[in-house]
Amino acid sequence: MRLNILGLSFCILLTTAFMGASAQKQLVLLKGQKVILRLYPGDEIELKMRGSEDRIYSYVNNLFDTALMAHETLIPFSKIDRIYFEHTSFMNKIGTALIIGGVGYFLIDQLNTVIVQGEDFTIDENVATTSAIMVGVGLPMKLIRKKSQRMKPGYHLLTVESDSPFYKHEVSHMAF
Numbered sequence: 001m002r003l004n005i006l007g008l009s010f011c012i013l014l015t016t017a018f019m020g021a022s023a024q025k026q027l028v029l030l031k032g033q034k035v036i037l038r039l040y041p042g043d044e045i046e047l048k049m050r051g052s053e054d055r056i057y058s059y060v061n062n063l064f065d066t067a068l069m070a071h072e073t074l075i076p077f078s079k080i081d082r083i084y085f086e087h088t089s090f091m092n093k094i095g096t097a098l099i100i101g102g103v104g105y106f107l108i109d110q111l112n113t114v115i116v117q118g119e120d121f122t123i124d125e126n127v128a129t130t131s132a133i134m135v136g137v138g139l140p141m142k143l144i145r146k147k148s149q150r151m152k153p154g155y156h157l158l159t160v161e162s163d164s165p166f167y168k169h170e171v172s173h174m175a176f
Contacts, residue, residue, distance in 0.1 A: 024040060024041065025041065025063040025159055025160065025161055026038055026039065026040055026063070026159070026160050026161075026166075026167060026168065027039040027040075027060060027063050027068060027157065027158075027159055027160075028157070028158050028160055028166050029083060029149065029155065029156070029157055030155065030156045030157075030158055030166070031154060031155055032154060035166055035168075036087060036149065036155075037083065037085055037087070037149070038168060039060050040060065041060050041061065041062060041063060042059060042060065043059065043060050044057070044058070044059050044060075045057075045058055045059065045060050045068075045070060045083070046058075046083070046084040046085070047070075047075070047080050047081075047082060047083045047084065048080075048081050048082040048084075049075070049079050049080060049081055050079055050080070050081040051081075052081075055084065056070060056073070056075075058070035058071045058073070059071060063159045064159060065159055066078070068157075068159075077157040080151050080157065081150065081151060082148050082149065082150050082151065083148060083149050083151070084147060084148040085147075085148070085149070086145045086146070086147055087145065087146055087149070088145060089145070089146055091141050091144075092141065092142055092144075092145060094138075094141055095137075095138040095139065095140070095141025095142030095143070096138070096142050097138070098134045098135070098137055098138025098141065098142075099134070099135050099138040099139060099142060101134055101138075102130070102131040102132070102133070102134030102135040102138060103131065103135065105127065105130060105131050105134065106127060106128065106131040109124060109127040
C-alpha cells in the first residue's frame with residue numbers, strides 16, 4: 001500500500017514537472033521590433049473594438065495566431081482599435097532624471113556649504129530656485145503616463161511561442 005502511494009506521488013510529481021516545462025503562449029504588442037506589452041493566458045485585458053465606443057474588460061482565456069479568446073469571446077487582432085494599459089515613455093524617464101537632479105543639486109549644495117566650507121546651514125536662493133524648477137517640471141513629466149495604445153501602423157499584436165525571439169521565459173507565469 002505504501003509503495004502505491006509513493007508511486008502515485010511520483011507520477012503526480014512528474015506530470016506537474018512536465019506541465020511546468022511546456023511553454024505557454026504569450027500575446028505581445030510590438031512597436032516595430034520592440035515589445036511594448038506582454039500578456040499571458042489568465043492576465044486581464046481591456047480593449048476597444050473598431051466601430052464601437054464600449055470598452056471590453058476581460059481576461060485572456062486563450063491565444064490563437066490571429067485572434068485572442070477573451071473569456072468566451074473570440075476577438076480577431078484586426079478588429080482591435082485600442083488596448084488600455086499604462087506604460088512609460090521617454091518623457092517619464094526625463095521627468096525622473098529632473099527630479100533626481102533637482103533634489104541632488106540642492107543636497108550637494110547644502111553638503112558643500114556645511115561640511116566643506118564649514119558655514120552654517122543657509123539656503124542659497126539661486127540653488128533653491130533652480131532645484132524647485134527642476135522638481136516642478138520633472139514631477140508632472142514623471143507622473144503623466146500614457147494609458148492606452150491605438151493600433152495604428154507600426155504597432156502589431158502577435159502570438160508568440162517558445163521558439164520565437166520575442167518569447168520571454170518567466171518563472172512566475174509558468175504552470176507548476
